[in-house]
Amino acid sequence: MPTYGLARATPLPSVEVGLVDGDVLAGGPVRSGSITIRDQVPPVEPVSVDEERVRLAASEARMDAARADLERSQLIQPGAFIQDVQTISGPTYDGLDRGSAAQLPPAPPEIQSVEYEIEEDDYYGLVQNVRVTTTTTGTTTGTLSFAAETWATQVAMRIMQDRVFRQWVTSGSGSTNCLTSEWAITNSATTTNSYIIDQCTAAANAVWRSAGWQQCNHTKVRWTPSVVAQETPEQRVERAAREELARQARERDAAQRRVFMDTAKSRARKLLLSMLNPMQQKQLDEKNYFDLTVFSKDGSQRVYRIEHGYAGNVKLLGADGQPVKRYCIHADSRLPNEDQMLAQKLLLEANEEDFLRIANMTQLRAA
């Protein structure tokens, strides 16, 4: 295996890098394969330590700026709508199921890779910091367009077009049908309307809370702009090494996070069990739910079932033991599910009126 020299101020960790036909390194064109970069290889083109430091500092600054840009554009939140893993490369994203290929906005040169990861925390689709502007050009029709503050936001919004706006059904001011990258909208006035979608709490933003969007799973959207292909081999090697270290750091963080979450969950389950009677403990162990008999102020008695989960997991049982109504009520979604279940139990038993007043109810069948 040939060894390729690189000038560096500090040794590189060993890392394997994939190459493709036509790639050029210090030794000339190479064929597909991989190379191993080792510490302390002799430099081919000596670079002073100071120059190297300046160059690396500039590179880090560019990456910091890119990361900051991405962080500012935190628009896809846990439970967002795009299903399946999508890896998108190149200047267009034809890989998506869309009516026509659309050019993405050009990437600022400092941004080399942007990745959106939507964590597995299913709930309603949440979008923040996205401005959707409907601009009517006549008295009856118009187009739906976007305005976003950052490049990363623009990219993510374009990616979302098919997956999100295709499902656009209604808006606060008119109805739309979304079939391609542009949508005819019906609006009786010649106006420009802006909607700031902010955690979907306002009734006017109900379109974002369509039931079809509640079942999204772990989703990753990655966009690699073409600027990556313009890197020099040295830059590519350097980036690969940096990305490998970053990947390892992410894996370490994820592992630590898993341990943390498991510990919290275990602690919450222990507390919940300590608050249940033996029958309920047995139910929870065996069936992942427990039943709760609540004596209402009017003297009646109702049986609720609290299933494992935190949203829509409380059921009112009928005389036949089957669910009649479903209630959705919960505290901050960062609580472990077992703590959510305990909160539901405590409130339901101590203050059923408040529970019923706050919770969203769905009638499942006639009582």
Place this chain on the structure above:
Amino acid sequence: MDTLGTDLTKQGWSPDLPDQPEPGQIMISVLSGYGDIKKVWNAANRDEVEDARRSFDELVKKKKYLAFKVTAAGDKGEQIREFDPEAGKMILVPPVAGG
């Protein structure tokens, strides 16, 4: 995403205390992203009782947490809106909302 309750852990709330208070102790347990985090005070010490009251009021009155006085396993808790130094153990729940 920040872990819910991190601000409290910086004020001495801990997930690692025993689950039940010892006799003569006041325990407040707050549901958080760590599981429940707790703090105990000496019920016989007036300063500590006042400190417990301040913590309770901060969470329940300012941050709208729900407070429940709890006793034995399986018994229903009692919702309280004022600090009860005789309660023994109280569980505080972050504000709830309809989903």
